[in-house]
Amino acid sequence: MLHSLKQIYPTVDIASHIIGEPIRVSWEDDPNFMGVFSNNLPGHYRYQERLYTHFMQDGMDAAHRGIYLAGDGVSWTGGWADGAVTTGLNAVWGVMTQLGGKTSPDNPGPGDRFDELKPLRLP
């Protein structure tokens, strides 16, 4: 990497700013590592759809409501920061709704137009 950066910024001495031994942690060592775009592989659609839409809990039994997940693991676009953010917004909307809150009509949240925009549920 230092070699490549030197080609791009020949006058910047990046190496001199490194004060410790770099540590490399490979995600390939993580348990259940599935590579990039996990949850988006062939055959994953049913799981992905259920995970991604779990924040819509109106139809759930009361005993099963109240756990909201966010982040890459429930993302529609696994492997992209965008999905981590959108699932965070989904989870916040879910918590707000469960506690009786509402969004402004001028600024609907992810669940407000869900019926119109939701991903297809396979039979």
Ligand SMILES: Cc1cc2nc3c(=O)[nH]c(=O)nc-3n(C[C@H](O)[C@H](O)[C@H](O)COP(=O)(O)OP(=O)(O)OC[C@H]3O[C@@H](n4cnc5c(N)ncnc54)[C@H](O)[C@@H]3O)c2cc1C
């Ligand atoms: C090599 C690589 C390149 C990428 N490039 C891009 C890119 O170019 N563009 C893009 O949009 N996305 C990219 N991504 C994906 C992006 O980084 C992720 O989608 C995003 O970081 C997911 O955010 P997250 O908050 O869901 O999870 P993470 O960022 O993984 O955050 C999860 C956090 O939880 C912590 N944690 C885990 N277990 C526990 C525990 N038991 N207790 C407490 N804390 C815990 C972890 O330490 C971590 O800090 C890349 C990912 C990788 C690995």
